[in-house]
Amino acid sequence: MTRIRKIKDTVMQSFTWIASGISAWVLVAILVFIFSNGWKLLDRSVLFGDYHAKNIVSGFSDEHDVNATFTPPEPLEDDEVISTRFGFAVRDEIDKEKNHVHTLTWVDDHSPLRNGKITTAGPTQGKPAPFKAGMNINKLVFIDGSGEEITVGRFKQQSPQEWIPILERDAKQITEFHGKEPGGGMRGSLVATLMLIGLSLLFSVPIGIFAAIYLYAIAKQNRLTMFVRSSIELLAGVPSIIFSMMGITLIFPIIQLFGASGQSIILGSLTMAVLLLPVLIRQTEEALRSVPSSYAQASLALGATQTETLFRVVLPSARNGIFSACLLAVSRIIGESAALIFTMGTAIQDSPSVGSGATSLAVQIYVLMGGENPNFELASAISIVILILVLALNLTVKVVSALSDKKGKA
């Protein structure tokens, strides 16, 4: 080996290292960016809270025991102000929109704040609206010793340090309470995503498995089969935004016959079901082909029919592969956005239903990133959830296939 050759080889080799290094660096940069922006935000209220902030006005009718005192369960922090007579603590905080809010940090189980009933007219009037930690207090109305109504709180531009002592000193009974349940959560999208997964698989898995069986057991080696195969290959190459258009032009008129109207989870699911077919068919057929043909031959030789052989012998032997195919499909559904934007709409719902529009987690990210001021924090927090789910699913697929490889070898 000449020296020049050696140098050339080293240079080429270092190029390969640089190329892989770049990809590793990009992956790390993505993870660091997403986690550093979203991790702080990601807590129970973001995971399971509503997206839209809700104003709550509660009234209180019960007499309050004047002599009651409450003790907080654990030493509170310095900036929290406690009302021992009414059993709650408040802290002055800055919310996501950069406004001052007075957030409840502790509400005792027996605090009168737990007995509020909604006073705003509407279907929810009279329903209990217990104030919990995490909500914001804007305004508090109480009756003092002389029977006069007094209003305190942020509404009056008082700090908690100012208004809580007044409440402690003068209040005989709290009568009204204006609060806000802060929004910015992802529960609605999480629920919509789960619905979407369930429905998409319900439509897609049977057709996918049956089509795979067709290609595996029934289709002859002829032009028609070639055509079917290449059509499915082509379907895999169709961009997801085109599936969105298909949902509107092809599937929407069909479900309209069953009374559906406009963008809905069901429309999104049917669209996803078509989008998933190539993945499901390819993976299932591969799983079926990996079943030793001696199994099927033995079953047929024992007198089982083709259907029996397929359902009792071949499919059960291929179950790991089919399970992996479904997991990959789920991971695709979780990550999909373009195919759902037109079919499910972009209105974030707190309580989604199958017949109406909603956003999946991925579409909620898209919505949050649109407009003048993208909400990076919440988008990143949801991205973390998506990433964890998708990577966990992919890891499970790997583990399952490694396990069945091992079993196959044994």
Place this chain on the structure above:
Amino acid sequence: MGNTNENYMASEAKFAKIRKRRRGTDVLFRNLFRIAGVIAAMMVILIIIFVTSRGVRPFLGSAEERVDLKYFLTGTRWRADQGIYGLGFVIINTLIVSVTGGLLALPLAILSAVLITRIAKGKLSIFLTTIVETLAAIPSVVYGVFAAGKITILVRDLANLFGISTYGGNSSLAVILLLAIMTYPTMTTLAVSGIRAVPKELDSASLALGATPTQTSFKVIVPAARSSIATGFTLGLGRAFGEATAVSMIAGNALAGPSWNPFDITRTLTSTMLTGLHETSGIDYEIRFSVGVVLMIVIVSMNLLVHAAKRRLEKKGGAVS
């Protein structure tokens, strides 16, 4: 004797019945499987028919509502607010960003594939493969968030170095970088499987002739795997053309073009389809389907083009099979 015979006859009749029923289920299920296969095969045709039939509507309607097809295909201004729909520059922009992104990713993908298959051994190779697989698994919206928060900032700072001001970094260059990142995993995966499929004899022959392992990798193995590499490139380009949500977050949606300056905002076919989402009727809504049809045509032509190029490549190196 007679008794046995009667028994036999009875059970024979019973079995015949069972056999018939079982044959019935067999036929039924075989037809169900066939129907499922046909449905799956029909979908792509149905997509083409239905999207196209909706997409041609804006060009057929009544005179004052009609969009001029010639201007639609060649126009250089897209002002939905003024009823001007010139998609020509958008097609060019899409080609520029996708092909440049793909060409940027291709060498990186080939080099990484060589490292994974021929240089790195054991655990390191698995680790590098995992990186590629993880990149492939990241959904496009997450790439979008990253692009909007990091790539655009990078591009903005780079532009500032040259004294160019940008729209917060939203630019062709940002889209190109994003698409390079997004197409890299597909291309690498295909290149890896292509290289793995190259017969061992080629490797041994090259080494026996005195070539170094590195020389063998780049002069023999990679050319022998070019068919897979080309397939990966096509698949990657397909993803780049069709990528919608992430691109639309950073494209900036230029109103006129084409944008030759990499720091200028751009507009792609998909980002055009995603603008003005709140419209649900009228020409602004319908025109999206037309853009979708153009997108399908662009992807199919690109596939045919790469396929033709692949064929020529194969002919040229006919000796290597």
